[in-house]
Each structure stands twice: as structure tokens, then as C-alpha cells.
Amino acid sequence: MxxxxxxxxxxxxxxxxxxxxxxxxxxxxxxxxxxxxxxxxxxxxxxxxxxxxxxxxxDRSFDGRKLPPHSQMILGAFIFLFGMVAFNAGSQGSISQPGDGFVIIAKVAINTPICAMTSAATALIYQRFIVDRLKKNWNYTSGINGSFVGMVAICAGCNQFQYWGAFALHTGLLINAGGGIVIML
Structure with a gap:
């Protein structure tokens, strides 16, 4: 309901x-x-x-079954990344007529994975050196969750950022760093 x-x-x-x-x-x-x-x-x-x-x-099970292996989690993250790039780029609607937005589609297709990877790296670094600094190990699930946050954070404005903007300090990095840290809290 x-x-x-x-x-x-x-x-x-x-x-x-x-x-x-x-x-x-x-x-x-x-x-x-x-x-x-x-x-x-x-x-x-x-x-x-x-x-x-x-x-x-x-508990850590779903309907009596164990959670999927980690390799399936990583595969699912890559499938989601490629699907998100296709969804964002396809949201432009058309590139068949002049002026339809091929440049916008290129921006979207470049900005989406850049933001995902920047946010994943931020989450990994934050997890490794701030959250688990005494354990001295890397947690790939932090990177996966960070990449999801980066894709969501850039999605609404991915057509507005310049090519370099998805990684630059005053645009994408602030979005990604904020998203990457929020996912760890």
C-alpha cells in the first residue's frame, strides 16, 4: 500500500x-x-x-539464503555503472538531427563514470585512512558504494558540467568527496 x-x-x-x-x-x-x-x-x-x-x-541472510558472493557484488556494480552511463546518455533523447545534443551526450557519457570513480576513490581513501586507519586494510565495498553515490550525485547535472568539471575541485570533486564521505557515515 x-x-x-x-x-x-x-x-x-x-x-x-x-x-x-x-x-x-x-x-x-x-x-x-x-x-x-x-x-x-x-x-x-x-x-x-x-x-x-x-x-x-x-541476520546476514535473505529468506534463509546467504548474501551473494563478493564477485557478484562487483559484477553488479559494473553492470550498474554501464547501465547508468547508457541511461544518462539516452536521456538526451535524440542525436539524429543537427543540434540534437551530441555534445551533451558526450559530456554525460564522460562525466558519469568520472564522478563514479572519483567518488569511489574518495570513499576508499576515507575508509582506509580515517575510518579503519588501525586495521590497515582496503574495503572494496566502500568503493562500490562510493561509485553509486558519485553516479547519483552527478546525474541531475551531468549535462551541465564541462568535461573536466567532473573531477575539478570546485565542481565534481566537491560533490564526489561529499558523497563519498557521506556513504561512510
Whole structure:
């Protein structure tokens, strides 16, 4: 019932604010590439509420089965990365006519993995030297989670950043460093 209410009533209202010309965020000039800001904000709020409602996980299994091996986690992360690049680039819609946005698609296809890798590196370094400095080991799951945060953080504005902006200090690195550190907290 909760998901039905979220999908049927809450998300359409938020999408209307951005997607239509008379939506108040659209009128303020809010630029949300592929409506990813709306999708991620609504998904995050829904997941937060669902996590609160279900409570903490009591064991490390799911329906009596053990969690998947680590190699499957890494494979899933790479599949998600390639899917996210394709989704972001495909959100431009068309490149068949002059002026359709081939340059924007190139920016999106370059910025998405750069942000993912910058955030993964930030999360790995933060985990290794701040969180687990006494253990002196690297935790690849921090890198995977950091890459997810980087892709989500850049998604709404990936068409606005310059090619170098996904890694530069005053644009992408601040987003990625913040996202990479937040995932570790």
C-alpha cells in the first residue's frame, strides 16, 4: 500500500513541479536532466521511510539464503555503472538531427563514470585512512558504494558540467568527496 501511494500520488506531484511548464520549479529555472533529481529525491525519501518501517536487519541472510558472493557484488556494480552511463546518455533523447545534443551526450557519457570513480576513490581513501586507519586494510565495498553515490550525485547535472568539471575541485570533486564521505557515515 505504501508503494502504491508513493508511485500513484507523491511522485506524480513532484514530477509535475519539474516536468511541466507551469510547474513551480520549472518556472524558477530548475534544470533536472532526465528528471533524476525528482527520481532520486523521491526514491531516497521512500527508502528512508521503508527502512524505518521495516526496522534493522536481524541476520546476514535473505529468506534463509546467504548474501551473494563478493564477485557478484562487483559484477553488479559494473553492470550498474554501464547501465547508468547508457541511461544518462539516452536521456538526451535524440542525436539524429543537427543540434540534437551530441555534445551533451558526450559530456554525460564522460562525466558519469568520472564522478563514479572519483567518488569511489574518495570513499576508499576515507575508509582506509580515517575510518579503519588501525586495521590497515582496503574495503572494496566502500568503493562500490562510493561509485553509486558519485553516479547519483552527478546525474541531475551531468549535462551541465564541462568535461573536466567532473573531477575539478570546485565542481565534481566537491560533490564526489561529499558523497563519498557521506556513504561512510
Amino acid at each position: 505504501f508503494i502504491f501511494k508513493s508511485i500513484g500520488f507523491i511522485y506524480p506531484v513532484a514530477a509535475h513541479w519539474v516536468a511541466t511548464k507551469n510547474g513551480w520549479l520549472h518556472q524558477l529555472g530548475f534544470d533536472d536532466f532526465a528528471f533524476s533529481g525528482v527520481v532520486h529525491a523521491m526514491s531516497g525519501a521512500t527508502c528512508l521511510i521503508a527502512a524505518y518501517m521495516t526496522g534493522p536487519r536481524l
